[in-house]
Amino acid sequence: MPVLQTGAEARAEGERRLAMVGRDTRALEIRDHVLRLMERDGTWDRLEGSRCRKWKNGRFMALLNTAFNPLPHANPPPMTFRQAVARQRAPEVCSNELSVWADKKVLLIEWNDQDARVITFKRGEWETELLSTS
Numbered sequence: 001m002p003v004l005q006t007g008a009e010a011r012a013e014g015e016r017r018l019a020m021v022g023r024d025t026r027a028l029e030i031r032d033h034v035l036r037l038m039e040r041d042g043t044w045d046r047l048e049g050s051r052c053r054k055w056k057n058g059r060f061m062a063l064l065n066t067a068f069n070p071l072p073h074a075n076p077p078p079m080t081f082r083q084a085v086a087r088q089r090a091p092e093v094c095s096n097e098l099s100v101w102a103d104k105k106v107l108l109i110e111w112n113d114q115d116a117r118v119i120t121f122k123r124g125e126w127e128t129e130l131l132s133t134s
Helices: 007-041 081-089 126-131
Strands: 043-047 050-057 060-065 096-102 104-111 116-121
Touching: 007 050, 007 060, 007 096, 007 104, 007 116, 007 126, 096 126
Parallel strands: none
Antiparallel strands: 043 050, 050 060, 060 096, 096 104, 104 116
């Protein structure tokens, strides 16, 4: 049975959803900007025995991991029953991952050809500063 909301609750829910759309749009805008910077000024770096694309400028740093340069992982211990069930329900793994730091990690976004997921996005003044970087 659906839960009935008051007018104020419905408005607040609508505003929250709108903010999430704005959040994702901004995260994608930042991703696209950083990928352009990385294409022009990025370097290849070794991370845990694998090569990945790295971009650094002042307090900003970004790492790009793709299906072509996956990070190696040690053999994990066998899964418990709960972990196996959780894995079945988990979303499909995306083939690209971008991490951005502005003194601390502020953005983690994954994507593939069909989908993009914002995992971590800590809003702040750094957004405007990074987007003005050329």
